[in-house]
Amino acid sequence: KQEVTQIPAALSVPEGENLVLNCSFTDSAIYNLQWFRQDPGKGLTSLLLIQSSQREQTSGRLNASLDKSSGRSTLYIAASQPGDSATYLCAVRGNKLVFGAGTILRVKS
């Protein structure tokens, strides 16, 4: 049974800081890994999707890496802004999408 763990559970940083969110999964037989952002009352927004054959994906200030063999992914956020405050969810797709519990990020101005 796939299990996804995200560390830290919560993070508070000052504006402008670079930060890293971590995700680990127990079963490396995955098709892809996605990072989502969850805002209250707005559902989930897909940030980055990494196929199992890829090592990383970039979108603006976001960079996600995938090491499938070790069961790890990181989401790097550069020059954080207060608008980045949200819950960040990692999800891996095998025969279904399995989510981690998320990292609650607060960026202080």
Place this chain on the structure above:
Amino acid sequence: SAVISQKPSRDICQRGTSLTIQCQVDSQVTMMFWYRQQPGQSLTLIATANQGSEATYESGFVIDKFPISRPNLTFSTLTVSNMSPEDSSIYLCSVGLAGGPETQYFGPGTRLLVL
């Protein structure tokens, strides 16, 4: 992409009652999914609802408690039956699109509080 709406956005219900949540998509989709997110926990898949067939429920979820309808390719409902305070959660509808990057789109969620 897909735009998904859910009704209601939130509700407060009494134990023993039932609530039906609606999910509307702006395009025709084959696969629709219902998730539950209990407070402080990750999203858990309740069931997969494909048009024209019975919904497929995940371990721990049963049709009597969470009946699902899927009358067409743009609409689905999830009913939470005989509610208890343990059913207090966010319920999210999601769709999978074919023909592009394999991803799922999520609705805004329905926040349910059972007293």
